[in-house]
Amino acid sequence: MWKLGTKSKRAPRPSPEDRAGFFDDYPRFFDTSNTYAYRDRLNLRHEAIIAANRDVLDGARVLDIASHDGRWSFAALRAGATHVTGIEARKELVKGAEDNFAHYDVDPTTYRFVCGDVFDALTTEGLDVDVVMCLGFLYHTLRYNELFTHIRALRPRHLIVDTNVMPDQDKPVVRLVRDKTAKQQNAAADAFSHNGQALVGKPSAPAVRFMQETYDFEVEDIYDWHNLLAARPGVEGLADYRKDQRVTMRSRLAA
Ligand SMILES: C[S@@+](CC[C@H](N)C(=O)[O-])C[C@H]1O[C@@H](n2cnc3c(N)ncnc32)[C@H](O)[C@@H]1O
Structure with missing residues (x-):
């Protein structure tokens, strides 16, 4: 089986809050998305995406690309981020x-949601951030050079990527896929979509690393999902992580 070659330096020990399940305290997020908002899935993704990166999120200004119903923006704030900007194309999700942030009484000065295409917003919104979260997006675009150019131009200290990948691939390759733009979790319709479909790519895990390294992001950590899942027998809705069809990585921008 293909290996990325960077072993997680941080053991995926459950944080105290995740034993209870982070999203159990904020159950609206189970209902405000049609995109895999299952309890176990959200709670364990929280462990890999947020709890494992609390050291870089604490005190940070965060950009959440494809912010959806705000679940990861919200979790970043609860992990100590001082401000979060979410970019999301679908206005009903914004x-x-x-609504979720208002319901949970989040200080309005600590967040902003931009409704628009990420490729526009990254260049027009005057963003000033320390950490970029690019979660569930790399397989809903094919515009990798633009995306990483724009992210790099923001000079974030860290980038957190979570994405579906082609499994069992040791080469940095991308498989072409068509996304139906009518589906909530897919690429949004834009000037390049056609007949209700967008041409997108599913990268291999080496390709995800390759893209980041091309733009000076050094992969610091690949989350050890197998270890986490072994510690949580019986959890459901995480087959993609279990089968190496999805990865969570953290990288640092070289000085
Ligand atoms: C699979 S969901 C990921 C949601 C969330 N980030 C997560 O990881 O749980 C993909 C999201 O990307 C948004 N999206 C797709 N294309 C976009 C674009 N060009 N600009 C901004 N958002 C986009 C979709 O509306 C959807 O909310």
């Missing part, structure tokens, strides 16, 4: 995120 409305959902704003």
Whole structure:
């Protein structure tokens, strides 16, 4: 089986809050998305995406690309981020995120949701951030050079990527896929979509690393999902992570 070659330096020990399940305290997020908002899935993704990166999120200004219903923006704030900007193309999801934040009484000065295409917003919104989260997005685009150019131009200290990948691939390759733009979790319709479909790519895990390294992001950590899942027998809705069809990585921008 293909190996990325960077072993996690941080054991995926459950944080105290995740034993209870982070999203159990914020159950609206189970209802405000149609995109895999299952309890176990959200709670364990929280462990890999947020709890494992609390050291870089604490005190940080965060950009959440494809912020959806605000679930990871919200979790970043609860992990100590001082401000989060979410970019999301679908206006009903931006409305959902704003409603969720209002419901949980989040200080309005600590967040902003931009409703628009990420490729526009990255260049027009005057963003000033320390950490970029790019979660569930790399397989809903094919515009990798633009995406990483724009992210790098923001000079974040860290980038957290979570993405579906082609499994069992030791080469940095990308498989072409068509996304139906009508589906909530997919690429949003834009100037390049056609007949209700967008041409997108599913990268291999080496390709995800390759893209980041091309733009000076050094992979610091690949989350050890196998270890986490072994410690949580019986959890459901995480087959993609279990089968190496999805990865969570953290990288640092070289000085
Ligand atoms: C699979 S969901 C990921 C949601 C969330 N980030 C997560 O990881 O749980 C993909 C999200 O990307 C958004 N999206 C797709 N294309 C976009 C674009 N060009 N600009 C901004 N958001 C986009 C979708 O509306 C959807 O909310």
